Structures are given as C-alpha cells and as structure tokens.
Amino acid sequence: MIAYVRGKLSVIDDESVIVEANGVGYELICANPFSFQESLEKEIKIHTYHYVREDLQALYGFKKREDKALFSKLLNVSGIGPKGALAVLASTSVRDFVTAIEQEDEKFLTRFPGVGKKTARQMILDLKGKLVAWLPDEDNETSIFYAKDLTSQERSQAVEEALEAMKALGYSERELKALRPKLANSDHANVDDYVRHGLQLMMKN
Structure with missing residues (x-):
C-alpha cells in the first residue's frame, strides 16, 4: 500500500496531478486537482489511496488524511465507486458530510452526482455512527477543521x-x-x- 507520495508537483490536469519523486512520476487522481495550484513546481506531500481491481490499478490523491479516510469508507458503501466517492469529496467537506450522515439528511446526500434516495439510505445505514469521531469538539475545534x-x-x-x-x-x-x-x-x-x-x-x- 502506498500511503503517500512526497516530491515535486510537476503537472496539474483536469482530473489528476503528477508528482515526481526519485525520478518517477506518480499520477494521482484527485477530487479538485486545481486546489494544488499554489504548490506547482514545489515539493509537496499528498496522501494516496492505491485502488486495485482485476482490470484497473489507480492512485488517488488527497490533501488531508481525513479526505482519504472518507474516500476509503465510501468505497465500502454498495453502489459507490471511486468516481462517486471523489464527487462527494469535491462537493462538500468531511464535517458537513458526517453531519448529514448523523442527521440522516437524505436531501443533502442526494445532491451529489449519481446519488439517489436508495444510495443515500445505504450511505446512512453503512456509515452512521462510524464517522462521528471526525467531528470537532464544539468547545475546542481540532486542527482538522482549522x-x-x-x-x-x-x-x-x-x-x-x-x-x-x-x-x-x-x-x-x-x-x-x-x-x-x-x-x-x-x-x-x-x-x-x-x-x-x-x-x-x-x-x-
């Protein structure tokens, strides 16, 4: 498992970025590649998820470990693949998503591309109670959401x-x-x- 890649951010594309590390260019598919614009041609550390299927291998990149963790959790939901998981991450924050899950807010969840009522309900069934630890304490908000x-x-x-x-x-x-x-x-x-x-x-x- 490749946990992260550290190297020079050399290319930003519509769907991915390329990080050069030790002479190797790693293509990382991202939710919002252009959010890395300020780091172009600079050294950067990007958290990665190595997705392996019989007919496909791909590296997905994330700015925060929380985003990577949510991506991983979403892949375990029936009906959600990498594309759908990235669409969620591109459209909301981890905190807002977790809040929607805990409040069983199907209307919020069905705003995401490709997510209907059935998939929203499946998300709630599979994830409710498992992500609440990612919410910041109201009196002492953690650096995750700073x-x-x-x-x-x-x-x-x-x-x-x-x-x-x-x-x-x-x-x-x-x-x-x-x-x-x-x-x-x-x-x-x-x-x-x-x-x-x-x-x-x-x-x-």
Missing part, C-alpha cells in the same frame, strides 16, 4: 483558482460569470472550500 483568515488579495486569488477548477469540470463561462460574485461574497479558508461552495451552489440551481 481555517485561517485570508487577506482580500488571497481571497480573490482563491476565487479565481476555484473558478478555473470548476471550468475544468465542465461548467460554462456563462455559469461561472454568474457564480463569481457569489463566491467573492463568501468567506472560506482555501481554494478547496471555494470549489465545494461553488459546486453546492450549482447543485441548488
């Missing part, structure tokens, strides 16, 4: 990078133009969170 304040310049850059990431996912210039002011008026900690917020807004339309 968010630093961005300057106005950093926020603007994060919004633009998020829009680029969504463009790579297939959204049109017209859709992104309408979305830009909504993202600009929101306050998030990083590009990942802006992408998730943007996807959530698109799913509501």
